[in-house]
Amino acid sequence: SQTIHQWPATLVQPVGSPLSLECTVEGTSNPNLYWYRQAAGRGLQLLFYSIGIDQISSEVPQNLSASRPQDRQFILSSKKLLLSDSGFYLCAWKTSGGREQFFGPGTRLTVL
């Protein structure tokens, strides 16, 4: 069966520090991968999605970036965090031909 992992689960970082969040999917190959951000009490905002290793689309201009170093690994990064980057970051995957998206457990990021 397929599983999705995210780490770390929680993170507290100072303003201006770098960021690296990791997402890994097991049990499938060539998945579509997604990064979402959820502000407190709000809906899900799509940040990036990838349909292949060299294919990453950005949905919202910001100081975040995404990379996909391996087929089932998706990284969310920032060189300098802002206070507004605080939130709950969710990774999701789906099969390339399927419709259902499955979410990971999330990373709670607090920028102080």
Add this chain to the structure above:
Amino acid sequence: GENVEQHPSTLSVQEGDSAVIKCTYSDSASNYFPWYKQELGKGPQLIIDIRSNVGEKKDQRIAVTLNKTAKHFSLHITETQPEDSAVYFCAASGEYGNKLVFGAGTILRVKS
């Protein structure tokens, strides 16, 4: 692009009563409509979905209806239980399903 509106933002029901959450979408090309349940501090879990070629789908106490003409779809939960308390999100996606657009969410509280 697609826009999904969700109502109500909060809903309180007595245990055993029914709960209904409604969503409208703007893009007539959208053809896939999932519903997610998110418990506190966790990632959203897919609970039911419907495609545009059907008008209704049921899974035990949960049902979803779709009105393509009016561009709205609804989640119905019957015989609510305290464990149904959570945030519920609707979403919509188009032909290739690469991107989901989410509603803002509904906080459901089931009072025992």
